[in-house]
Each structure stands twice: as structure tokens, then as C-alpha cells.
Amino acid sequence: MLTLENLELRQDGFALTADITLENRDIVAVIGPSGAGKSTLLNIVAGFTSPDAGKVIWDGVDITANRPAKRPIAMLFQDNNLFGHLTVGQNVALGVRPDMRLNSAQKDRVEQALKRVGLADMGARKPAQLSGGQQSRVALARVLVQRKPLMLLDEPFAALGPALRHEMLDLVAELAGEIGATVLLVSHDPADARRIAKRTILVAQGMAYPPQDTADLLDNPPEALAAYLGT
């Protein structure tokens, strides 16, 4: 269970507060106007940004002071999710051991993960030789081997076309189910939220609101969200 307890962040003109609890295995979308703090919220959970006040609590343990690598998270960013100079296999292997000294069982896990996302036998290629969708699959294969209970997705599929993006979201939902992970997914497209997230966090006007039922929220948007959605 992830709890954001009385979180507060203030920096020149920007403010964000959050008091939120996520159940295990929840898939939660994060939507709201740009600049409202969607990415910042994820960065606080991941540990890239320190809050001015409040706590990040995972399963009853305060992890606010932990560095990103010491948190139970796997995160995908908007871009640069793969190291261009490493092969597909190496990129996934980093999720197993950052020093890449893999034993044969661990190498198997990498193979299996690649197979799971539909990239069997692609391990020796460089990311640049793959399509955008395939690159996303590699990143997801790494999330799979990381086996972290919390997945943070900061619009990693924004550059893909709608059909491909939906495919990736479905894959995320499947993988999260297999790992048993909780997912926080930033998106600027309400359709994404409706697709895989039962509940949605609205970030607007300096506040991250507690998760609500996605359909309810989108069908009866509060004023701030309505302005953003244009409804």
C-alpha cells in the first residue's frame, strides 16, 4: 500500500500538496492540465524530488529519505528509457543487476521477459534498430524483470500513435497483473485512463486529489478538469 501523507512541495510559484492512499494492485491514472504537477507527483514518489513536508510510506515503512534505487519502484520516463549504446538484452539485464554480472538463471529471466513482450531473439540488437513500439516493449521487459511492486509511468508512450499506445497500455495492465504491481500512470488523454485505470487522480490547482472512479470523474468533471478537457 502506498500512502502519500500530507505531502507538500513549494518552489518559486509552484505548489503541490497530496494526501493519498493507493491500494495494492491498483492501476491509477494521473490526469490534469500541463504544469499542474503530474510528473512532479511521480518524481516525489520515485525520490527524484524531495517534498518540503510530508511522507511517502510504502507498506507502513517511511521511504521519504530513500534514494530512488532503494525504493520499490520501476519507472518509465517520457523519453530516454533505453540506453542507446547498449543492446536490447543489456538494457533489460540492467533491471536484474546494474553491474550486469548475470548468472545463467538470470540470463534466462532476461530471455523470458523479452519473449513475454514479443521480442524473442531481439536481444542482440541496438534500440535504434527497433521501431518505437518495440522500444517501448524493451522498456516494459525491463520493468518485468525488475519485479518492483510499484510501477510509475510518466507518459512513456506519448510519442506512439493511438493504436500502438493502446496496445502498450494493455500490455502494462497485463504485466502489472503478473507482477502484482500497483501502477501510477500519467496521461494527457482521458481515453488512456478509461482504458486501463479504474481510478484516477486529478492534479490541478496545486493539489493532487485522492483517486476517484475514472468513469465518474470523466463523466462529471469538476470545473478545473472540465476546462482542461474542453467539455
Added chain:
Amino acid sequence: MACRAITIGRANTGIIAAVFVVVVILGPLLAVFWRAGGGAWLVSSDMAAIRFTIWQALLSALISVGLAIPVARALARRKFRGRAVLITLLGAPFILPVIVAVLGLLAVFGRSGILAALLSKFGLPPISIYGLQGVVIAHVFFNLPLATRIILQGWQAIPAERFRLAEMLGFGPREIARTLEYPMLRGALPGAFLIIFAICLSSFAVALTLGGGPRATTIELAIYQAFRFDFDLARAAVLASVQIALVAVVAVLALRVTTGDGMGAGLDRVVHRWDVNTVSSKVLDSAVLLLSTVFLLLPLTMIVLNGIAGLGMMPTAIWAALGRSILVALAATSLTVVLGLAMATASRERGWIDSIGLLGVTVSPMVIGTGLFLLINPWVRPTDVALVVTILVNAVMALPFMLRILTPACRAVETDYGRLADSLGLAGWARLRWLILPRIRRALGFGAGLTAALSMGDLGVVMLFADSENATLPLQMYRLMGAYQMQAAAGAGLVLLMASLLLFWGFDRGGRRDADA
């Protein structure tokens, strides 16, 4: 963003490297100041050296920058065959050993050089390359290309859209100059001037070979002479203090106003211009490019021609010296790479580490050399550690260049991949091995190449320490020149030039090979 100190390990090695650099630079400095406490009054020749140093540096910088403006303008607005080669050639002085260049300049401007032969055809007396004019010619030869590259960077930083807009508004060359080019030059020129002024203030090898005597001695040369010939430590110490103060002031100013360093990529593109098709501007640009090319290429050509003729005349001692020089260059390069990597990767968290590496610019090799001599003299015979000291001084001297190349590359890696690497727990050695090294290979190869070439061709601190047993190739070559064995010296010069180029090429090439990042 409040980023946590997740990279303690790297910051620590960075701090260790920075402390090492400070000790190498400040230790000798303190030793010099300690001696200066019992320092002696400067004699009148020392005052003359101070005056000459400032005067020649001023002239060299003014002329280099002044001549560079039309050259950079021609390069910025003309597309022609060989343009890329010419721009590459402008980078050559970075890796050309000073003593070799001096030999080439002597072959062109010397008493029996090409220019003298030309002048005598018209019944004119030869000009002398020795003294102020020789020192300035050599400095312009080295720094005109640097100034050109810095100013060219400025020109190319003007967005192409501005020229398009100017054309649409019907601007002529005069309006374009006033609205686009003068403002750019106002930004770029002071930096270029100060960098070159600072470089020329520390001139040693040029003054040693083309200057000398009471009327053309730089402070660096005076330190060397006070030390080596008069063994007047007190005077050397005071001179060293003057030198440090002078260069430090100018270098700080230079760092403050610098916009470009002439090393940037992207100099190979030409902005399309509509205002430059007049016959007079074409003639002007052609003449400027032709003259500057001849000025740069003729000495280089003479080095090769005379060198080939002199290869057979070289004493065998040259080869041992070559071996020592390569060893010194490789050792200095390794040291600079290690220091540079440690400091560049740590400078993201601690900005001051970067500034420490740049200290190497401000302190002159002769001062470090003198200080180290004073420090070790009580315990070790200085000649025994001549090469070690040379390696140390070369490494610290090259460090600012290395950092200027590595730091932006490391910053880019952290910007693009830092968070991903942090979230994966990629830290310490694994981060260096799997993320940083592969992605900065090009920069590292280029920096290592520059360092190796700089060190290979350095004729400076080694003169304080070395005897004939442990002379480097530049020193051996200087001795041949001193013994008027000019042909043998020319041969040695060609060998030195080739070795420097090969070292640079090898490292640079190694960085580029299979680089797909």
C-alpha cells in the same frame, strides 16, 4: 529539483582528484612564496622582462584577433571546395609542437628563408625573425587559427532565420553588419582577445627560441634563466609570483567573458546568405582566405620538406628521446584521463570541482616546475625525476582542456539518462562502465588525443630538470638547433610532428570507432 546525493562514490573520487590537482599546483606555489619571503629585489632586466611579456602578449592578441575577423567572416559566408580541410587545419596548432612550428617559421621568415630570398630579388634587406617581431609572428601563427575558430563559432551562432529576415527587409551588407554582426563580435572578441593574451603571457618556448636577450625575454624565460643560469632562487621566486598574479588576473577575466572556446563542433555548416554576391566582397574573401592559408600552410610544408631532407642527419639519440617522449605523453594522458573523468563526473553535484581543474590555465609550467624543484631538491636529485615532473606538469596543464571537453559530455549523459540510471541503481563503477564511458567515448578520445599531443610537444618544465640522459624529443631537438645542426633538427622536428599527429589521431580515432551512442 532537490536531488539527493545518490552518487557519493563519484563525488568522493572527484574530491580526491581535485585535492590532488590543488596540491600539485598550490604546493609548488607555496614553496615559491616561501622562498619569495626571502626574495630579492628584481633587477632591471627582470622589469624589462615583465614589460616585454605584457607588450608582446598585447600585440600578439590584437593582431591575431584583428586578422581573424576577416578570415572568420570569409569562412562563415563562403562555401568552397576545401573549406572543411581548411577548418580542420585551423585546429592543427592545438597539436603542433611549438618548437616544430618555430622551425617552420624560421624556414619561411628566417635569414635564409623563403621571404628573405623573395625580398632580395627586389633588392630589399631581409627582415629579422628574432626579437619582438619573431615572437609576435610565432604567436599569431599559433593563435590566429584559435581566434578564427572562436569568432567563426560566433558567426555561426547567428541563426539562419535572422539572415532570412534581414534579406526580406532588404538589408544590405552594411545593415547586416550593424544589426547582426557587430553585436555578435562585441560578444565574441573580448573573450578571444583575453584567452590569447593569457596564453601569450605564459609563452616560454617561443621566447626561448625566437626571443631572448635583454630586449625580448618573457617572465617565464626569465624565471628559467634566473633559475638555471644564475641559480638565483630568490629572484626566480619573485618573478614566479609576478607571473602567477598576472596570468591569474587575465585568466579570471577571460573565463568571465568567454563565449566560445573554438573547440565546438558544427563549424562545417555555411549559412546561406543573399548579401555577399558582390564582386568586391568575393575578391576580398578570396584574398583573405588565400593569404591566411599560405601563412599557415607554408611553414607546415617547410617542416615536412626540410624534415625529409634532414631525416638521415639525425643522431641516434633522437630515437631514445622519442621513446621517452611517447612514454611521457602516454603517462600524462592516462593521468589527465583519470583526473578528468573523476572531476567531470563529480562536477554535477559540486560545481567548484570544475573550477579547480581550470586552475591549470592560470599557473605557468615554469612556476610549478620551479616550486617542485624547490620542494624535492633537499631529498631527490631533480634530474632523477625529470620525466615524472614533466608528466605531472603536462597532465595538470592539459586538464583544463580535458575538462572543457568532458564536462559538457558528462552533463549531457546525466541530463538524458541520470534519472533512469538512478532508478535502476546504476552507481559507482557499473555506472561508469555501462553508462558514462560508452556515451562520452568521442569526447574522451578527442581530449586524450589533445593531451597526448600537447604533452608530446611540450618544451617547458623539462628544461629545468633534464640533462642529456633523460631529454625528451622537443628538448633534444632544441639542443640540435642550439648546436646549429639545423638539418638534423628539421629531421627531428618531422619525427616529433608525426608522433604528435599519430598520437592525436590514434586516440581520437579510438573514441570514434564503433561509437553509435
